[in-house]
Amino acid sequence: MTRHSLTERAALADLLLAVGPDAPTLCEGWTARDLAAHLVVRERQPIAGLGNFIKPMRGYGERALRRRAETPYEELISQVRNPPWWSPQSNRLADPYANTGEFYIHHEDVRRGSPGWQPRTLGADFDAALWGNVRLFSRLALRRFPAALTLQAPGLGEITAGAGGEPARLIGAPGELTLFIAGRQRASRVQIEAAPALADRLRTASFRL
Template sequence: MPRYARSEREALTELMSTLGPDAPTINEGWTIRDLAAHLVVRERRPDAAAGLVVAPLRGYAERVRREIAALGWAELLGQVRRPPVWSPVSNPLADELANTLEFFIHHEDVRRAQAGWRPRELPAGLDRALWRRTSTLARLALRRFPAHLLVQAPGHGEVATGRGGEPLRLVGTPGELALFLSGRQRIARVQLDGGPELADRLRGTNLGF
């Protein structure tokens, strides 16, 4: 069985190694070193990882991330490349479920910040895996958006979400939808059909996680 979380991790760490710690990512203000430290916090520091999603703990999580970012580059990259088996998100039972989307998105965070990047043609199995996760993400991220929203990945499926109202349709491949719905609207190659004002509002909505 293909292990897409592992293959995306390997591709990301290889790219990070090639580009070096000071190369940019599409995350505003973050270099590759900053992104690597974020991944280490998520996998190795459960005391701080909650701050990635719980607002009152974000200050502590950021302090820990900065401490980890100060590690030597080889050590930091090694910790991303070789996850701990005890981690709640990277143990063998959880890895594929918890990390396929995570590492795909962060791989693209690095790829798309570099000059001359091009969209990848993904394996069919990875597309399917991304759609399973993205369809759930669409329901969660857009459930309160003031529209009757249809999210479509041609050849994979569609999800209806939103609070209702004016119709709006979001169309793209599973990977591009994953980027859009994770707050990366400006780099996602998707199609939005509907009223221009509503479409612009969705492009500017904070969907990040």
């Protein structure tokens, strides 16, 4: 089976070099340089990520990101392309689960950060891998959303999520559903079948693992 995490990593590194450090991304307030710095800190300084969960650590994580962003851009992209020999995310056992979705999402953050983008044709094998990620993470990301959600990937199946209540169905390719539950709703091509007010809430909600 293809290691999609590796191919997405390489493709993202190529794109980051091509667009340059000041290119916009879907991550609000982040340029391509900031996004690259985030990826490097995530793998090389994993303790900095604790700021996402432990408020007193937030300042440490922000400082680590700022310092890493000062690295010369080509060197920074080399660090994205070539992960450390071991980290919690990039060791061989964890890599497919920790990095396939991560690098797909951030690849699309750069691709879709500027006008004129079109969805990629990913192929059946990659679609299946991303659907596995959706199945694994959607119940966590959507667990507090007050609705009975069904996520459907045509040809691959459907899963249920949400805290219960009014029904809604999200229909899309696995990559588009991945982007939707990762908070990139405005740039994802997902069909929402729900009452208008609930559909509006889904389009603007902040989903977090």
